Amino acid sequence: QQQVKQSPQSLIVQKGGISIINCAYENTAFDYFPWYQQFPGKGPALLIAIRPDVSEKKEGRFTISFNKSAKQFSLHIMDSQPGDSATYFCAATDMDSNYQLIWGAGTKLIIKP
């Protein structure tokens, strides 16, 4: 009930391509879905986040697509660049419960030049 399932575990994309990472959840009380980016040796950094009242949010080359009925959300990175190579984590939380984030297992993304 509390899990967030993330796929794929690893992803290789050519420079200029679209990177797509998917997450699914079970708890319908979740109402905040952030994505974090982590470079080796660094802490995770908040990349982009979405609430369930919208189906899509775009910030630069990064887009979150949200499907409330399917309980799925995904991160799309357009025109992927070698500098995007990192590990990406999705997460979810129930804001009203004032509670912790529930994390996906992470996706290691490699952008080939």
Added chain:
Amino acid sequence: NAGVMQNPRHLVRRRGQEARLRCSPMKGHSHVYWYRQLPEEGLKFMVYLQKENIIDESGMPKERFSAEFPKEGPSILRIQQVVRGDSAAYFCASSREGVGEAFFGQGTRLTVV
């Protein structure tokens, strides 16, 4: 506007010694989370604290590990009688009250020799 500050960045301890990891949350943040990360793995939740309260410590080992977030000063993660298996990166994150959005520090890399 300083971010989440963790120190030390690197810590080497001999087996049996104590490790103290400190985390100063962002200004205005009253919630602190501690995570552990092994190389090439995801974040493992350890403990969630508010000022002077432990909200959820379900991810903390029952023995040797403790955490506090006093009214004044940083949050402390304390590991007593360290063993080699405690070697990992320990990340702290903070958020404002009632908001799931969390910001991470750069982590403390603990090496037990």
